[in-house]
Amino acid sequence: MKxxxxxxxxxxxxxxxxxxxxxxxxxxxxxxxxxAELILRQKLKEKKIRWWDVSSCGLQAEPGTGMSLYSRxxxxxxxxxxxDFKSRQLTDAILKKSTVVFCMTDSQKRLLEGKAxxxxxxxxxxxxxxxxxxxxxxxxxAARDELMRACDTIxxxxxxxxxxxxxxxxxxx
Numbered sequence: 001m002k003x004x005x006x007x008x009x010x011x012x013x014x015x016x017x018x019x020x021x022x023x024x025x026x027x028x029x030x031x032x033x034x035x036a037e038l039i040l041r042q043k044l045k046e047k048k049i050r051w052w053d054v055s056s057c058g059l060q061a062e063p064g065t066g067m068s069l070y071s072r073x074x075x076x077x078x079x080x081x082x083x084d085f086k087s088r089q090l091t092d093a094i095l096k097k098s099t100v101v102f103c104m105t106d107s108q109k110r111l112l113e114g115k116a117x118x119x120x121x122x123x124x125x126x127x128x129x130x131x132x133x134x135x136x137x138x139x140x141x142a143a144r145d146e147l148m149r150a151c152d153t154i155x156x157x158x159x160x161x162x163x164x165x166x167x168x169x170x171x172x173x
Contacts, residue, residue, distance in 0.1 A: 020099040021053045022154070025108055029058030029087035030068045032104045032129050035144050036121075038080050040151045044159070052159055057090035059108060070132065070140040078144070100158055102150070104129040124150045124157070 022040065026033035033056035040054045065087040072082045088094075095101065095116040102119050103109040105128045109120040122128045129146050132139035 019051050019053055020159075021055070021097055022159070023090075023094060023098045023101045024054075024056040024104075025059060025090060025101060025112070026056070026104045026129075027058055027060050027108075027131065028065070028133070029056055029061040029089075030065055031071045031133050031140070032131065032143055032147065033058065034067045034082070034085050034087070035071050035075060036102070036104075036129075036147045036151065038075055038082060038085070039144070039147050040154065042080050043151050043155060047155065049155070049159065055088070055094075057088045057094055059090055059111065061087040061089045063087060063089050068133065068140075070137050071144075073137065074140045074144040077141070078148075102154065104131070121146070121150045124153045 024033040024036040024040075037054050037056035044050075044052055044054065063086070067082050067085040067087075075082045092115070095112070098116050100119065101112065101116045102121060102124065103112065104121055106120045106122055109118050109123075112118045120128065125146065127146060129143050129150070130139070132143045
C-alpha cells in the first residue's frame, strides 16, 4: 500500500517496546534479591530482551551496603560479575514505578499487597527462597539455583508476554 507521498505504508507495524520494571525484594538486599537481580539481567541479556529494567531492594536494607561475600561467590561461580552492587531500601516511589515485584517469601509479599503488582517466588516456582544469611556456601548456592529456576519462569510467564508492548496487565493506568 502506498501513501500519497509515495512512501510505503506498513499496516502491520508492531508497537514499540515500552520499558517495564521488575523489582526483587528480600529483607536486607544483600543476599537473595541482589542475586535475583543480576541473574535475571544476565538471562535477559542472553535472550536479547532489552525492554526490561531489573533492580532489587530490601524491606529493612541498610542503603549502600555491599552484597554478601557468599552471594558474590555464588554468582561468580556461574560467570556473573557482581560488580559494585549497593543495597537499597524499598520505597513507595520504587513500587509505583514497578511493573511487577517479586518477593522471596510469602510473608514479604503480604507486607506489600495492595501497593503494587506483587508476587512471591513461591508463586513462580512453588517454593520460597530461604534466607541464606549467616549460613554456609551450600545455602547460598541453593538460593542461587532456586533463583535461576525462578528467573527462567519469570521470563517465560511474565516478561515475554510484554514482548511487543501490547499487554499492560500489570500497569496501573
